[in-house]
Amino acid sequence: MASIGTVFRREFAGYFITPVAYVFIVIFLALAAALTFYVGSFFERGRADLLSFFQWHPWLYLFFMPAISMRLWAEERKTGTIELFLTLPVSTAAAVVGKFLAAWVFAGLALALTFPIWLTVNYLGEPDNGVIAASYIGSFLLAGAYLAIGSCLSALTRNQVIAFVLTVTVCFLFNVLGAGALQPVFGDAVPAALLETLASFSLLSHFNNIVKGVIDLRDLAYYALAIGVWLAAAAITVDLKKAD
Amino acid sequence: MLALVAAEGLTKRFDAHVAVDRVDLEVGAGEVLGFLGPNGAGKSTTMKMIAGFLAPTEGRAAICGHDVTDDPIRARRNLGYLPEGAPLYGDMTAGAFLAFAAAMRGLSGRQGRTAIGLAVERTDLAEVLAQPIDTLSKGFKRRVGLAQALLHDPPVLILDEPTDGLDPNQKHEMRALIREIRPSKAIVISTHILEEVDAVCTRAAVIAGGRLLADAAPAELAALSPLHNAVSLTLGARFADAAAASLDGLDRVAGVRRAPAGPDAVSLTALSGDGAPILADVGLLVQAHGWEVEDLRTETGALDDVFRRMTQPDAEAAGHG
Numbered sequence: 001m002a003s004i005g006t007v008f009r010r011e012f013a014g015y016f017i018t019p020v021a022y023v024f025i026v027i028f029l030a031l032a033a034a035l036t037f038y039v040g041s042f043f044e045r046g047r048a049d050l051l052s053f054f055q056w057h058p059w060l061y062l063f064f065m066p067a068i069s070m071r072l073w074a075e076e077r078k079t080g081t082i083e084l085f086l087t088l089p090v091s092t093a094a095a096v097v098g099k100f101l102a103a104w105v106f107a108g109l110a111l112a113l114t115f116p117i118w119l120t121v122n123y124l125g126e127p128d129n130g131v132i133a134a135s136y137i138g139s140f141l142l143a144g145a146y147l148a149i150g151s152c153l154s155a156l157t158r159n160q161v162i163a164f165v166l167t168v169t170v171c172f173l174f175n176v177l178g179a180g181a182l183q184p185v186f187g188d189a190v191p192a193a194l195l196e197t198l199a200s201f202s203l204l205s206h207f208n209n210i211v212k213g214v215i216d217l218r219d220l221a222y223y224a225l226a227i228g229v230w231l232a233a234a235a236i237t238v239d240l241k242k243a244d
Numbered sequence: 245m246l247a248l249v250a251a252e253g254l255t256k257r258f259d260a261h262v263a264v265d266r267v268d269l270e271v272g273a274g275e276v277l278g279f280l281g282p283n284g285a286g287k288s289t290t291m292k293m294i295a296g297f298l299a300p301t302e303g304r305a306a307i308c309g310h311d312v313t314d315d316p317i318r319a320r321r322n323l324g325y326l327p328e329g330a331p332l333y334g335d336m337t338a339g340a341f342l343a344f345a346a347a348m349r350g351l352s353g354r355q356g357r358t359a360i361g362l363a364v365e366r367t368d369l370a371e372v373l374a375q376p377i378d379t380l381s382k383g384f385k386r387r388v389g390l391a392q393a394l395l396h397d398p399p400v401l402i403l404d405e406p407t408d409g410l411d412p413n414q415k416h417e418m419r420a421l422i423r424e425i426r427p428s429k430a431i432v433i434s435t436h437i438l439e440e441v442d443a444v445c446t447r448a449a450v451i452a453g454g455r456l457l458a459d460a461a462p463a464e465l466a467a468l469s470p471l472h473n474a475v476s477l478t479l480g481a482r483f484a485d486a487a488a489a490s491l492d493g494l495d496r497v498a499g500v501r502r503a504p505a506g507p508d509a510v511s512l513t514a515l516s517g518d519g520a521p522i523l524a525d526v527g528l529l530v531q532a533h534g535w536e537v538e539d540l541r542t543e544t545g546a547l548d549d550v551f552r553r554m555t556q557p558d559a560e561a562a563g564h565g
Contacts, residue, residue, distance in 0.1 A: 006347040017335045080331035084392070087295045088348040089320040243298045
């Protein structure tokens with residue numbers, strides 16, 4: 001699908017036309033470092049790993065990924081360019097995927113720019129670089145899942161702020177499913193098996209599995225499925241809401 | 245003639261509101277169909293459905309034989325579309341935007357550059373290609389939108405209010421461009437400027453309340469006006485009463501309208517009873533009475549008059565009551 005590539009290039013270049021991309025990347029890197037060193041006690045832990053870096057990603061992404069995804073469709077609908085865009089010879093699916101990939105690669109770029117911390121930990125000690133590589137992959141997949149959710153919710157409204165808030169909320173819910181937050185709320189009222197099933201849908205628990213250094217096919221399949229399902233929902237939402 | 249644009253029973257309902265009600269249309273190559281109608285009449289909704297952006301509630305539309313719902317990609321390949329208000333990616337430069345549109349149309353490399361070059365030349369955009377679209381004037385934005393629609397030299401063009409917001413010179417250029425590309429294409433434009441219909445359209449379709457009220461050549465529509473083939477004459481005020489009475493006495497004159505035309509002159513308009521020419525009858529009368537006539541002419545019937553009667557029948561009746 002050549003049109004996916006064309007959509008991707010326009011969308012990706014769009015991030016860099018305005019200063020937004022640079023501001024985003026700088027603040028993302030600064031916050032990631034601050035959380036790692038100050039809150040995550042990188043040095044005090046005295047261990048040559050990047051757990052204190054990666055453990056914050058689900059919560060850092062909670063605000064940064066919706067900020068990337070909020071404009072994907074809401075802006076097109078607000079300015080009316082969606083009418084021009086979707087009357088070009090492109091399928092809705094290709095348009096959704098092209099835009100999503102642009103957001104994902106942009107997020108990947110921001111993530112890749114955290115490489116100095118990998119260098120740092122290698123300079124300070126002898127970390128297990130396999131675990132760190134797996135963690136980067138897990139973090140990238142997590143970002144993709146957040147952005148897929150954001151794509152769908154951005155198509156739901158023409159207001160970017162609403163898209164942002166909705167996405168933060170939904171991503172937060174998908175996170176806490178696995179953070180043990182359900183047990184105290186429901187107690188024994190709900191069978192433990194149900195809680196476990198719900199927890200298995202959590203973005204966080206699958207992320208935690210990968211960060212341990214084990215790339216299990218089930219965790220990869222989970223992210224592929226999550227991204228696929230939310231993008232399919234995004235395509236349906238775009239078709240339903242585009243002309244509103 | 246093969247209809248490049250075909251709509252059959254096109255209907256759009258929003259909840260209980262019927263925006264477009266069973267519209268049938270066919271436009272062939274070389275035709276420019278002018279869509280006329282008051283704001284909110286359903287012009288844009290109809291065009292959005294033909295362009296495949298809005299799914300019809302009922303009915304179907306096809307471009308070059310490709311159904312816009314069942315075979316959307318092929319239909320869109322044959323279509324150049326300028327949406328209402330010409331929405332564009334404001335952050336992009338005009339040149340980058342056209343390059344994007346060309347790539348989406350599968351025009352790349354030399355082919356793409358040639359297509360962009362031609363579209364830029366036709367719409368006279370060369371001087372602003374490097375500027376962000378947001379910084380362009382309304383006229384230039386509209387032309388960028390048009391250039392995008394022309395890029396792939398499509399057989400069908402749908403232009404929603406292409407001259408809206410343009411100054412008179414730009415309007416003139418836009419109309420000249422539409423006339424230039426007309427022969428090989430089926431073009432649908434919407435407008436509420438009636439002179440535009442005379443200037444560029446081979447057919448005019450009047451739509452109001454979502455229904456197609458008329459679909460005919462502009463001259464045929466104008467012939468529906470009560471002023472069609474009426475004769476107007478301007479003469480000295482002292483002859484006015486006698487002249488009005490004599491004109492009204494003619495068999496083929498259905499009525500006489502009277503209006504002051506200066507300090508000592510009156511304009512009389514004799515309406516033709518059956519729409520047939522009455523200039524000869526009026527001329528004989530003028531000669532016979534020896535009135536000093538300053539001006540004598542046949543009215544062709546004004547399109548806007550017909551338009552008002554069709555789209556606001558009640559208001560028209562009240563106005564003449």
